[in-house]
Amino acid sequence: MSTSDVINRLLNQSRYRLDVLQSPAFLDVLRFEGEEQLSKPFEYIIHVTSTATDLTAEQLVLKPATFTMQAPVFDIAGVAEPVRAVHGVIQHFSRISTSADQTIYRLVLVPRVALLDHTAKCALYLNQSVQEVVEKVLRAHGLEGPDFEFQLSRQYPARELITQWRETDLAFIQRLLAEVGIYWHLEMDTRLEHDVIIFADSQQQYKFGVRLPLRNQAGMSDSGTESVWGLSTQHQVVTQQVSTRDYNYREALSPMDTTASAAGGDETTTGEVYQYAEPFLQSGSEDGVETGAFYARLRHERIMNAQKTVTGHSSCPHLAPGQVLEVDGTLPSVLNEGILLTGIKTYGSRKSRFTAQLTGQPYSETLCFRPVLPERPVIAGTLPARVESTTKGDIYSWLDNQGRYRVKLDFDRDEQEQGYACLWLRMAKPYAGDTYGWHAPLLDGTEVAIAFDSGDCDRPYIAYALHDSAHSDHVTDDNHTRNVLRTPSFNKLRMEDKRSEEHIKLATEFGKTQLNMGHLVDAERAQRGAGFEIRTDEHGVMRAGKGIFVSAEEQLKAQGKVLDMDPALGQIHQANNEMQALSDAAMQATALASDIQKQLSFVDNRLTQLQSAAILASAPMGVALTSGEHLQLAARQNLMVNAGNNADVGVMKNLFIGAGEALSMFVHKQDATLIANQGQVTIQAQNNAMSLTARQTLTITSSDDEIIITTPKKLTLNGGGSYLTLEASKIEHGSSGDMTIKCTNYLVPMVGASKPSDTPKFPIVTMENLTEENGKDFSG
The missing domain is CATH 2.30.110.50 (Pnp Oxidase; Chain A)
Incomplete structure (x- = not known):
């Protein structure tokens, strides 16, 4: 500062003075206009004159400055006494005009908080109160404890989320403070010579x-x-009362209606303002903070202010x-x-x-x-984000007990702990209800689109998921005819829409378990069959509590009843008719007849329309059952086997046929043959009689050895009435006719002789009464 500037300052008798830190020249106030409002930065537009003709912006802009209003009363040194000083910074500087002896400049003085208007961003604040967020923003701009003070009468709760969206920092904190009714003004610290922001929320701080x-x-x-x-x-005239309503999905059935009035019986008020979707989580009371009634009261107080x-x-x-x-x-x-x-x-x-x-x-x-x-x-449309888990690349979803997700919004530049960059978010689904719906869990890194309820920046939710360059779509131009739902572990539902190759595949990797229907293809999409296939490397079970009908009968274009079993029942009725005829013939031949009535009752009362838990399997051209080891057919009551032509049973080793009571084998027309090619044939009636009867010749032949007939008591041979009896102590021949003996020699040694007539002894066999696990007699 020049000597002339110092002299000018000392001798200056103007009521106003502007001092800019490190200003190279004396600035003499020509005129000014100032504006101050609650909850807004002040602004003083000051025109000054100076002998310096070329002051630069670098010398003045963003420099601390003090605008002083002085009284026309001077001290001994002739310096005017200050009345009020306004501290701030120079935000704007312009050179207006220059004359022979001075230059006019225009400067704009604002508080430091006004500089927040030059920073705009998008940011998220989690689990913080309005006061905490405002303080964080102020401190980020270098404002510390002596620069602001909260003189609040209420304790403001932490919010799950506060979003700054394309707002300047100044506009952001002004909005937050206004939402909860906090006003602010600026005071001057004469000791530190700077402005101080005072935040207040009641009349007590006036x-x-x-x-x-x-x-x-x-x-x-x-x-x-x-x-x-x-x-x-x-x-x-202003509105008489304000009513609010909101919806909080966390307490979906709780009423959220509130009404408040600050009119106090004022007769110059009328009407109602109904505000939907105020940002509150519970209706509460006017004494509460950030409740529905709290916001209704604030809204009406704003109306009453006017x-x-x-x-x-x-x-x-x-x-x-x-x-x-x-x-x-x-x-x-x-x-x-x-x-x-x-x-x-x-x-x-x-x-x-x-x-x-x-x-x-x-x-x-x-x-x-x-x-x-x-x-x-208002955030219109959606914003990109990625689902986050506490573990990077987690193979499972990270959800809370409400099925919500954590995400990292793409615009969020703050570094947060993995998985904690945003609040828990609901995901919109095509179908939802009480413990039912459609929910395919999202994994860490999945791109999602975040939408906002009514565009409210503090009410995000997951609208849908998307594929991207790092997470390729599983349906592309290469398989554009397929509709595929596939999970990360390759559980899959695939529906092919290619004409004449339509198919559905439902599959899981565990055991390669699959249901394939329609045009069946392999991994290279080459056809490997048609129809349907159920397969697994693990166990397979088909269970139906009311019965199962398996049919190879054609039912064109799926036209017909599900239990259309007439062809199958027709075959069974035909077989039963044939069995009835055989059974009747056996009875005429005094053979043991079949229990045909049980078969008929089984068909009519159980198989028909699956009236009971039965299995009916039918094929017009044949059924084959084969096993690499064992094949078992078991029935607690009757086992019925019918064949219209031949029945063949082949066993490469042993065949056992056991009957607990009787065995009847009846042949109606042709021969009954029992042949042992190499082994013996043993027929025994161990504890009863045996009859061999033939209408014509009965032949007993040993082709290469003797025939032995043994009895310990009596043997009788009878032919046409002539007989021969052999007993232990005598032999008797008898005939009503002649007896002829033709032989070369007939020797009678006159000495008695006999051979042993040993016969095997057979025990009486008993069987244990077998029962099922349910206690029923297995034998019926």
């Missing part, structure tokens, strides 16, 4: 004790007295927003309690006196000032 007389302006002359004049009041307004003028430079001005003089009764100053515009120059234009509202103990609520940002 500045009281300001009193001025009501009279014509006297200016700031030596003999003048600071005063107020030109007071005017305005009244208008019911009665006051304007006027003053010559007092000490007045500031947030003060309650008491005026001495005759006033309307509405102003008896004072005037809350909400805005001030000031003017002054070298040639004109200081003037303040006042805006305010009548002070009320029941009605607090609330900032105007800015529009909440």
Whole structure:
């Protein structure tokens, strides 16, 4: 600063002074206009003159500065006494004009918080209160403890999510504070010489004790007295009450309707404002914080703030927003309690006196000032994000007990712990209900589109999932005719729509278990069959509690009843008729007949339309059962085997046929043959008689050895009435005719002889009475 500038400053008798830190030249105030409002940064537009003709922006912009309003009273050194000092920074600088002896500059002085308007971003704040978020934003801009102060009467709760969306930091904190009814103003710290932000939420934080007389302006002359004049009041009809409603899916059945009024019986109010989707989680009461009633009350207080307004003028430079001005003089009764100053515009120059234009509202103990609520940002459409788990690349989904996900929004630049970048989000689904719906879990890294309820930036949800370059789509131009639902572990439902090759595949990798239907193909899409296939490398079970019908009968185009079994039953009836005929023939031949009535009853009462839990299998051209080892057919009651032509049973080793009671083998027309090619044939009636009867010749032949007939008692041979009996002690021949013996020699040694007639002894066999696990007799 030059010597002439110092002399100019010392001798300056102007009522106003502007000091810019490290300014290279003295700036003499020519005129100024100032505007201050609650919950807004102040702005002073100051025109100055200087002998310096080429001041630069680097010398002034963003420099701390103080605008001082001085009284025309001087100390011994001839320096004017300061009345009020406004501290801030220079935000704007322009060079207006230059004359022979001076240059006019225009500077704009703002508080430091106004610089937040030059930072705009998108950000997320999790589990923090409004106060915590505002403090975090301020500190990010270098504002520390001495630079702001919260004088709050309420404790504000942490919110799950607070979103800053394409807002400047200033607009963001103004919106947050206005939403919960916190207003703020600026005070000057004379010791540290900087501005201080004061945050408040009730009338308790107003500045009281300001009193001025009501009279014509006297200016700031030596003999003048600071005063107020030109007071005017305005009244208008406003809404009588505010009702709110919201929906909180966390408590889906809880009522969320509230109504509040700050009118207090005022008869100049009428009507109702109904606000849907205020950002609250419970209806609560007006005494609660961030409840439905709380927001309804705030909204009505904002409306009531506009019911009665006051304007006027003053010559007092000490007045500031947030003060309650008491005026001495005759006033309307509405102003008896004072005037809350909400805005001030000031003017002054070298040639004109200081003037303040006042805006305010009548002070009320029941009605607090609330900032105007800015529009909440609306996020139209969706935003990209990725699902997150606590483990990178987790092979399983990370969900909470409500089936919600954590995501990392693509716009979020903050570094957070893996899996904790956002709150739990619901996922929209095509189908949902009480413990039912459609939910395919999303894995870490999956791209999702985040939508917002009514565009509300604080109410996100997962709209849908998408494929991307890192997570390729499983349906592309290579398989564009296929509809595929496939999980990360390759559980799959595939539906092929290619004409004449339509098929469905339902498969899991465990045991390669599959259901294939239609045009069956292999991995290279070559046909390997048609129809359907059920296969697995593990166990397979087919279970139906009311019965199973398996049929190879054709049913064209799936036309017909599900249990259309007439062809199968026709075959069974035909077989039963044949069995009835055989059974009747056996009875005529005194053979044991079949239990044909049980077969008929089984068909009519159980198989027909599956009236009982039975299995009916039918094929018009044949059925084959084969086993690499064992094949077992078992029935607790009857086993029925019918064949219209031949029945063949072949056994390469042993064949056992056992009957607990009787065995009957009946041949109607041709031979009955029992042949042992190499082994013996043994026929025994171990504990009863045996009959061999033939209508014609009965032949007993040993082709290469003797025939032995043995009995321990008596053997009788009878032919045509002649007989031969052999007993232990005699032999008797008898005939009514001749007896001829033809032989070369007939020897009678006259000595008795006999051979042993040993015969095997057979025990009486008993069988254990076998039962099933259910206790029923297995034999029926």
